[in-house]
Amino acid sequence: MTKSLFENVSLNSDITLSNRILMAPLTRCMADDDLVPTQQMADYYAKRADAGLIISEATIIRADGQGYPNTPGIFTAEQIQGWQRVTHAVHNKGGKIFLQLWHTGRVAHPHFYNGDTVLAPSALKVEGTVPRMRELEYITPTPLSVCQIEQLVKDYAQAASNAIDAGFDGVEIHGANGYLIDQFLHYDSNHRDDEYGGNPENMSRFALSVLDAVSERIGANRTALRISPGAYFNVLPDARDRKVFDYLLSELSDRHLAYLHIGVFDDSLEFDYLDGRVSDYVRKNYPHTLVGVGGFSADTGLAAINQNRFDLLAIGRPFIANPDYISKVQQGDELVSYNDDMLKELI
Numbered sequence: 001m002t003k004s005l006f007e008n009v010s011l012n013s014d015i016t017l018s019n020r021i022l023m024a025p026l027t028r029c030m031a032d033d034d035l036v037p038t039q040q041m042a043d044y045y046a047k048r049a050d051a052g053l054i055i056s057e058a059t060i061i062r063a064d065g066q067g068y069p070n071t072p073g074i075f076t077a078e079q080i081q082g083w084q085r086v087t088h089a090v091h092n093k094g095g096k097i098f099l100q101l102w103h104t105g106r107v108a109h110p111h112f113y114n115g116d117t118v119l120a121p122s123a124l125k126v127e128g129t130v131p132r133m134r135e136l137e138y139i140t141p142t143p144l145s146v147c148q149i150e151q152l153v154k155d156y157a158q159a160a161s162n163a164i165d166a167g168f169d170g171v172e173i174h175g176a177n178g179y180l181i182d183q184f185l186h187y188d189s190n191h192r193d194d195e196y197g198g199n200p201e202n203m204s205r206f207a208l209s210v211l212d213a214v215s216e217r218i219g220a221n222r223t224a225l226r227i228s229p230g231a232y233f234n235v236l237p238d239a240r241d242r243k244v245f246d247y248l249l250s251e252l253s254d255r256h257l258a259y260l261h262i263g264v265f266d267d268s269l270e271f272d273y274l275d276g277r278v279s280d281y282v283r284k285n286y287p288h289t290l291v292g293v294g295g296f297s298a299d300t301g302l303a304a305i306n307q308n309r310f311d312l313l314a315i316g317r318p319f320i321a322n323p324d325y326i327s328k329v330q331q332g333d334e335l336v337s338y339n340d341d342m343l344k345e346l347i
């Protein structure tokens with residue numbers, strides 16, 4: 001049967017979406033200096049509440065996870081209150097919103113948290129400087145001890161619980177785009193020889209531990225995950241990564257997440273070691289609800305859904321340019337094109 005974008009979709013017994021279009025997580029660097037979401041952010045999200053589900057911009061679980069200026073947090077009482085403002089505004093307009101839980105790992109910078117170390121799987125530095133803060137060079141990270149890894153798992157679970165206190169409908173764990181969890185999943189950034197490195201099972205251990213701890217705390221129905229099997233951002237591809245994601249996806253297939261979300265900027269990119277596009281690779285290896293993203297319009301996304309490449313469509317940049325993206329698509333109105341200058345203010 002042909003699927004439509006504008007029909008209810010049930011993720012599980014707790015969550016039904018009013019349509020198949022998700023607002024992708026989009027970092028905007030607009031929280032206040034205490035990393036508290038503002039009223040302006042509440043207005044911005046409320047304008048987009050007719051998306052089937054909003055996934056918030058990536059939100060740090062603790063201070064040393066910060067890699068960009070003014071990215072929001074979910075670890076202080078003020079931040080939880082700030083997010084309550086956002087979730088109330090979205091719910092008042094009938095929307096649903098998940099919080100994306102984030103730690104940037106080796107992409108963090110001590111400048112933001114007055115620290116002197118950056119924690120990551122291995123002492124392998126990212127080359128270059130912090131975007132939007134070009135004078136800051138990345139530093140060589142300190143490899144996490146097992147004890148520190150176990151603490152991080154607890155901190156993700158606490159952040160998920162804080163998200164529920166803040167009124168979110170669930171959380172998406174950011175395991176994509178070259179940040180902390182993804183750094184464990186690729187050979188380029190993980191050179192460990194303990195139980196967190198060296199083979200697919202060990203390299204997947206941190207991602208699965210975080211997922212299980214969060215699911216246990218807030219329920220699997222309210223827990224989602226984003227992953228990037230195709231290394232394309234802050235991590236170099238390595239053909240051995242394929243086996244890591246084969247293993248991870250087989251483990252994820254046995255769990256009952258709200259959904260699995262692909263992290264990629266352009267889903268037409270083909271990766272040799274995945275035998276093609278990321279979405280095709282994940283679809284073959286994961287039988288449950290899958291969210292596709294990366295360079296789609298509503299039309300091309302719907303075609304991909306009807307080709308059974310994924311079930312739900314996440315839209316990123318067009319949602320920045322068009323707060324009324326959903327109604328424009330529904331009515332067939334012309335969309336405003338996105339450009340990077342639009343990142344300077346929230347509309």
Ligand SMILES: Cc1cc2nc3c(=O)[nH]c(=O)nc-3n(C[C@H](O)[C@H](O)[C@H](O)COP(=O)(O)O)c2cc1C
Pocket residue numbers: 024025026027028056057058100174176177226263264265266293294295296314315316317318343
């Ligand atoms: C300005 C900007 C900020 C982004 N921030 C995040 C983020 O916080 N978390 C994340 O997982 N992806 C982030 N992404 C990636 C998007 O979620 C999405 O995958 C990407 O933009 C491709 O989708 P699109 O072609 O529909 O824009 C960001 C992308 C852009 C352009």
